[in-house]
Amino acid sequence: MSLRQLIPLILLSLGTATAAAGGQPLVPDSTDSTAATYRPVDHEWLMGIGRANVLDTYLSRLEYTGTSLSVTHTTLRPTRRRGDRLTRQTLLTAHVAAVHSPTDDYDAYDADLWAAMAWHWRVLAHNGLALYAGAMAEAGTGFTYNEMGGNNPAQGRLTADAALTLRATYAFRCLRRPMALALQTDIPVAGVMFAPHYGQSYYEIFALGQTDRNVRLTTPFSAPSLRLLGTLHIPLGRATLSVGYHADVRQSDTGGLKRHLWNNQLVVGYVHRVYLAR
DSSP: HHHHHHHHHHHHHHHHHHHOOOOSSSSSSSOOOHHHEEEEEEEEEEEEEEEEEEEEETEEEEEEEEEEEEEEEEEEEEETEEEEEEEEEEEEEEEEEEEEESSSSSSEEEEEEEEEEEEEEEEEETTTTTEEEEEEEEEEEEEEEETTTTTTTTTEEEEEEEEEEEEEEEEEEEEEEEEEEEEEEEEEEEEEEOOOOOTTTTIIIISSSOOOOEEEOTTTTTTOOOOEEEEEEETTEEEEEEEEEEEEEEEEEETTTTEEEEEEEEEEEEEEEEEEOO
């Protein structure tokens, strides 16, 4: 999936976010007095299961596919001075996948851990609709292990990115219950990545000190990537159920090596709200 192939998905996600643009936070307040006195903070936990497509030409030129699992925790809170006009979000995602070669005779394992912080400014609010745009800083680490890797069976990763982020929610009532739809798109625009060069081993880098521009700048042209998360929030008693879809597209083409992770998952979890004094 090149940048040219990724652009329609980016435009579709941005267009969907604009069209679906609700109120902050995820779970509507039950009383105006509570909202005026306290700042609501939403903690959302999501478990995901789906399908992953992994390519890492440092290890193999074959695409591996299989089952992926993830855990995501998101915290969303209004800022103290700007209230819900400016919200701060923290995000932590752990992902693991067991994938197989096209001939099903070799297995590989892929894992990542991502941490991010974002600030969203409300640019549109009308009749329960809202659209937020902002910036995100994220860092990630991970590895891919391939059973047929020979002398280099594993590839490690360490990255940091600055991203544009767009978030939209739509609050509505169904069966006399308040519900909410939320959609968020994160698009990295600049960053740095640690990666070996084609044909270079980790022994040469760390033991012999033979580096070759192993810390590289990344852009949407060398590393076109996208995260898309859409969830429906349904109140169940005192709890709030979350169900939705999570797409994570991570790609890079640097140092003569190509890598991608195309991850599509169904997610389910819950939102827990706490209140902080203003």
